[in-house]
Amino acid sequence: MKPIDIQEIRSLALFREMADINFETLLRGAYIQNFPPQIELITEDEPCDFLHIVVEGSVELFSRWNGRETVMATVRPVSTFILAAVIKDSPYLMSARTHEKSRIILLPSKDVRAVFDIDNIFARSVVNELAQCYRSVVKTTKNLKLRTSIERLANYLLRQYKFAGNAVEFELKMEKRLLASYLGMTPENLSRAIKALQPYGVQVSGSRVTISNLADLIAFAKPTTSIDDPTY
Amino acid sequence: MKPIDIQEIRSLALFREMADINFETLLRGAYIQNFPPQIELITEDEPCDFLHIVVEGSVELFSRWNGRETVMATVRPVSTFILAAVIKDSPYLMSARTHEKSRIILLPSKDVRAVFDIDNIFARSVVNELAQCYRSVVKTTKNLKLRTSIERLANYLLRQYKFAGNAVEFELKMEKRLLASYLGMTPENLSRAIKALQPYGVQVSGSRVTISNLADLIAFAKPTTSIDDPTY
DNA sequence: CGCAGCCTTGACAAATGTCAACAAACGTGG
DNA sequence: CCACGTTTGTTGACATTTGTCAAGGCTGCG
Numbered sequence: 001m002k003p004i005d006i007q008e009i010r011s012l013a014l015f016r017e018m019a020d021i022n023f024e025t026l027l028r029g030a031y032i033q034n035f036p037p038q039i040e041l042i043t044e045d046e047p048c049d050f051l052h053i054v055v056e057g058s059v060e061l062f063s064r065w066n067g068r069e070t071v072m073a074t075v076r077p078v079s080t081f082i083l084a085a086v087i088k089d090s091p092y093l094m095s096a097r098t099h100e101k102s103r104i105i106l107l108p109s110k111d112v113r114a115v116f117d118i119d120n121i122f123a124r125s126v127v128n129e130l131a132q133c134y135r136s137v138v139k140t141t142k143n144l145k146l147r148t149s150i151e152r153l154a155n156y157l158l159r160q161y162k163f164a165g166n167a168v169e170f171e172l173k174m175e176k177r178l179l180a181s182y183l184g185m186t187p188e189n190l191s192r193a194i195k196a197l198q199p200y201g202v203q204v205s206g207s208r209v210t211i212s213n214l215a216d217l218i219a220f221a222k223p224t225t226s227i228d229d230p231t232y
Numbered sequence: 233m234k235p236i237d238i239q240e241i242r243s244l245a246l247f248r249e250m251a252d253i254n255f256e257t258l259l260r261g262a263y264i265q266n267f268p269p270q271i272e273l274i275t276e277d278e279p280c281d282f283l284h285i286v287v288e289g290s291v292e293l294f295s296r297w298n299g300r301e302t303v304m305a306t307v308r309p310v311s312t313f314i315l316a317a318v319i320k321d322s323p324y325l326m327s328a329r330t331h332e333k334s335r336i337i338l339l340p341s342k343d344v345r346a347v348f349d350i351d352n353i354f355a356r357s358v359v360n361e362l363a364q365c366y367r368s369v370v371k372t373t374k375n376l377k378l379r380t381s382i383e384r385l386a387n388y389l390l391r392q393y394k395f396a397g398n399a400v401e402f403e404l405k406m407e408k409r410l411l412a413s414y415l416g417m418t419p420e421n422l423s424r425a426i427k428a429l430q431p432y433g434v435q436v437s438g439s440r441v442t443i444s445n446l447a448d449l450i451a452f453a454k455p456t457t458s459i460d461d462p463t464y
Numbered sequence: 465c466g467c468a469g470c471c472t473t474g475a476c477a478a479a480t481g482t483c484a485a486c487a488a489a490c491g492t493g494g
Numbered sequence: 495c496c497a498c499g500t501t502t503g504t505t506g507a508c509a510t511t512t513g514t515c516a517a518g519g520c521t522g523c524g
Contacts, residue, residue, distance in 0.1 A: 045458055065378040066454050072373065084363040093370050093458055116359075120352050123359065127348075130362040131316040137369040138325050141304065144376050145416050146297040148511070176471065184377050186513055191472050206471095206521090222298050226277055226325055380479070408503065418481055423504050438489085438503095 001032050005055050008078045014129050018122040022115045031106040041096045048085040048092055050106040054078065057102025060178065061094045071181040074174060083129055086112050139227050149185040153193045154221035155228050156183060157202060161211055168214060172207040233264045237287050240310045246361050250354040254347045263338040273328045280317040280324055282338040286310065289334025293326045303413040306406060315361055318344050371459050381417040385425045386453035387460050388415060389434060393443055400446060404439040
């Protein structure tokens, strides 16, 4: 593993404060692997063997039922995924596939749980991380139940605007068909939703988004911290 | 506080394994209160002062946005709610109101966090509880994104069937309008969804549900552990 | 250059919500 | 215990939202 990778992982909130010796224990059992795009890394319902950390590239978390499929989240560097399954030693609730070529670190679940049992600082970090994850999914549920698809798109664009440093021009970070699935709609519906936002000053050409009338878009989207602020 | 209440709380997974002395610390600062129905106990976006435990009655967790409102969950005895906000010392993401007359125990957030900091066993229990909560909301999201409203109702009925000890006759545990909101639809739509399930052997009269053709209902609903099993 | 996958568009269908009317159930005060 | 009024549930007619299918254009990559 590259020293730079180690440093980046160590700087994650989850690992930042734990004892050196325990961090080293985690790393000793760790694998690092490069995956091509579109590889299914984990599969729903299978036993949970590793805590995954995306170091480079990007990973889609998705779920299937009865022939349908939906994107639950996209994981970007540097962050972990499926922590809850690791801690509970339960089967995965979601599948994951690489979207781009990706570098992934695999920490054996057993090691994570073992360190969790002896390092209280780490245990605290796990709690914080899980609480954060929980709140984030609650926000997703509120978004789905309280908003129409056009409203979800409008608020998504405003979150991206903010993430891009309040830039009124930015790139979509995923293909439209994946964005559609993430937002809980079909690709066709997304196309039309984009058009429906034109009167509020939104232009999208390819993956380039331009917000020409921020005030109007905000007035339409009515963003609220308790759904749209990822740090809340 | 009645000894019987204390005993019940102590028997919750969250408190079962912690040191006596710390459990007593928690109880020392605790209030117990009886609330009439329809009292708003906590309000979204407000600072989190207490961990709540429902001892008797029932509490609805709900959320509002832009004049709309949705039921996120119903909490029944004996269980806690809004643990994540307490641990993160963050504002509530949901509001809560009593549905029936309810007995609620309030543990000051500060005390919970203080005990969390000194009692590692308790910290572990918190992690487990949070991981469970997280997985449960992920299931909710999958349910919403992958299923139609009729499918959600069908699977809800099957979960209740199971909860009632595989009884083909049971009572709905909440008013239909709340059930509708919980399942992400309007009351009118729920009425029609119930009718739509008649061909699969479901009769509902008042709050009494009868499943006369379990096999057909299962074939239609296609339940799966990774969405419908609360213990998974 | 040509194929494959993505995106868009139109026409249509299905799912879901809204509104209004009414019926049924519930709770309260007499 | 009944009468009344309020709330909840149901139904029909209709509107809106969302999904489906099919066709065609665009784009990127071998």
